[in-house]
Amino acid sequence: MNYGEALKFQRNNAGLTQKQLSEATKIPQQTISWCETNQGEPSIDFCVKLADFYGISIDELIGREIKNS
Numbered sequence: 863m864n865y866g867e868a869l870k871f872q873r874n875n876a877g878l879t880q881k882q883l884s885e886a887t888k889i890p891q892q893t894i895s896w897c898e899t900n901q902g903e904p905s906i907d908f909c910v911k912l913a914d915f916y917g918i919s920i921d922e923l924i925g926r927e928i929k930n931s
Contacts, residue, residue, distance in 0.1 A: 866900040868925030872916055873898070887915050 863871070873883050873894075880898070884891040889911060897904040904912075904924075913923045921928065 863925040864900055865903060865924050866898045868923065869894075869904065869912070870898045871925070872912070872918070872923055876916060883915075887911055 873880070876883075878886070880891050880894045883889070884894055889908065893908065896902055897908065909920045909923055913920045916923065920926075
């Protein structure tokens with residue numbers, strides 16, 4: 863899963879539209895769309911704000927799986 867898919871998954875899992883998420887987080891809807899469609903990588907500030915909003919880690923937010931070595 864790429865960043866955009868993971869971000870969209872979390873938003874859909876919360877039952878929110880991009881507009882609702884934008885209003886709740888004060889992140890511009892265009893920025894949310896830009897990240898969800900993989901037009902660029904989200905900033906760390908963006909990730910922190912969303913992870914805090916959802917109550918999850920940044921790793922969970924971006925779909926990162928930590929593999930034990």
